[in-house]
Amino acid sequence: MGNSPEFTATAQSPIRVAVAGASGYAGGEILRLLLGHPAYQDGRLVVGALTAGGNAGAKLREFHPHLLPLADRVLGATDFDTLSGHDVVFLGLPHGHSAVIAEQLPDTTVVIDCGADFRLSESADWQRWYGGDHAGTWPYGMPELPGKREHLIGATRIAVPGCYPTSATLALAPAVAAGIVEPAVHVVAVSGTSGAGKSLRADLLGSEVMGSVRAYAVGGAHRHTPEIKQNLATLTDAAVSVSFTPVLAPMPRGILATCTAPTTATADEARAVYEKAYADEPFVHVLPEGTLPSTGAVLGSNAVHLAVTVDSDAGVLVVVAALDNLTKGTAGAAVQSMNLALGLPETAGLSTVGVAP
Ligand SMILES: NC(=O)C1=CN([C@@H]2O[C@H](COP(=O)(O)OP(=O)(O)OC[C@H]3O[C@@H](n4cnc5c(N)ncnc54)[C@H](OP(=O)(O)O)[C@@H]3O)[C@@H](O)[C@H]2O)C=CC1
Numbered sequence: 001m002g003n004s005p006e007f008t009a010t011a012q013s014p015i016r017v018a019v020a021g022a023s024g025y026a027g028g029e030i031l032r033l034l035l036g037h038p039a040y041q042d043g044r045l046v047v048g049a050l051t052a053g054g055n056a057g058a059k060l061r062e063f064h065p066h067l068l069p070l071a072d073r074v075l076g077a078t079d080f081d082t083l084s085g086h087d088v089v090f091l092g093l094p095h096g097h098s099a100v101i102a103e104q105l106p107d108t109t110v111v112i113d114c115g116a117d118f119r120l121s122e123s124a125d126w127q128r129w130y131g132g133d134h135a136g137t138w139p140y141g142m143p144e145l146p147g148k149r150e151h152l153i154g155a156t157r158i159a160v161p162g163c164y165p166t167s168a169t170l171a172l173a174p175a176v177a178a179g180i181v182e183p184a185v186h187v188v189a190v191s192g193t194s195g196a197g198k199s200l201r202a203d204l205l206g207s208e209v210m211g212s213v214r215a216y217a218v219g220g221a222h223r224h225t226p227e228i229k230q231n232l233a234t235l236t237d238a239a240v241s242v243s244f245t246p247v248l249a250p251m252p253r254g255i256l257a258t259c260t261a262p263t264t265a266t267a268d269e270a271r272a273v274y275e276k277a278y279a280d281e282p283f284v285h286v287l288p289e290g291t292l293p294s295t296g297a298v299l300g301s302n303a304v305h306l307a308v309t310v311d312s313d314a315g316v317l318v319v320v321a322a323l324d325n326l327t328k329g330t331a332g333a334a335v336q337s338m339n340l341a342l343g344l345p346e347t348a349g350l351s352t353v354g355v356a357p
């Protein structure tokens with residue numbers, strides 16, 4: 001923390017922030033949050049280089065017309081020359097593109113990667129699920145997971161969690177850590193289409209997605225499975241198994257994850273565990289008994305809403321989690337991590353108030 005730019009940042013000598021992949025969904029959402037950040041508004045943080053891949057040379061307004069203060073910015077190339085000279089560099093690039101950039105940037109630059117390149121600790125997991133060489137493991141940008149917040153304070157390399165792992169981990173971590181479930185968990189999570197990024201894919205055409213809901217990567221085939229398992233395994237000595245089924249829904253944003261695990265606890269006991277675990281967390285809210293989460297209630301916010309109950313006939317804990325995949329699921333977690341890295345208030349620039357209806 002002693003080296004964090006917060007200690008020297010002023011409007012005369014501000015924190016300079018670059019966003020690589022600014023034409024994409026994650027990059028755009030990071031910029032939306034930065035524009036509302038108090039340090040941006042009082043001049044202690046400035047938005048420097050914005051970059052893209054094939055769309056370098058175009059203006060930001062072509063991709064994000066909602067980001068009016070930056071609309072006329074021209075996107076640069078995603079390379080060292082453009083990204084050097086910044087205090088913070090956010091990477092919103094496809095998997096496999098972050099390491100080559102990160103290794104060229106000085107160790108003192110805070111590099112925050114929204115991709116998966118530095119999330120997994122086991123090289124074998126990386127090779128199995130993503131292919132190619134494993135770039136390494138960085139501090140994991142989920143402060144709510146026990147033991148992670150302290151590693152983010154003053155960090156200069158941060159791996160932002162995947163969106164599904166954020167919902168499943170926050171939904172299951174207190175129960176696994178308290179030992180009130182067998183860590184043999186099932187997760188069925190519905191996501192909006194922005195989770196897939198802006199890439200042109202025939203299965204993401206409006207006419208394929210609208211008016212229809214479909215599962216994909218079924219049978220343990222989704223690459224977020226090892227990330228969820230890795231997170232829960234930090235909380236127990238027991239062997240963890242994860243069955244994860246993602247579902248695509250015809251909505252732009254949001255994730256609703258229904259997570260279950262065998263338990264003998266009562267609903268009141270389970271709820272007490274969650275209320276205690278998240279009592280001091282600014283973004284994770286355990287809803288009152290009888291209230292269920294919905295994606296609409298968290299859109300645009302960094303909040304995670306949880307409903308905790310027990311299906312006593314089946315003997316399973318049921319936790320339903322809602323979050324915005326682009327906010328707490330990516331860009332919000334990235335900005336929350338930046339705040340911790342720089343010594344800024346953790347919640348700065350991040351709202352718990354959703355956009356509804
Ligand atoms: N969308 C989501 O909900 C989440 C996304 N993430 C991760 O964040 C990262 C970005 O995702 P997202 O914003 O959705 O993806 P998008 O497809 O929307 O954006 C990708 C960005 O990367 C740029 N890019 C693509 N190829 C290259 C290249 N070869 N060199 C340099 N830049 C390139 C694109 O520029 P151009 O416009 O020029 O092609 C664009 O700016 C991914 O790693 C993703 O997995 C993580 C959690 C959730």
Ligand SMILES: CC(=O)N[C@@H](CCC(=O)OP(=O)(O)O)C(=O)O
Nearest residue numbers: 115116162163164191192195196
């Ligand atoms: C709807 C949809 O397609 N979602 C994406 C999730 C992407 C994401 O959040 O995470 P990564 O950074 O790990 O890619 C998917 O299933 O691959």
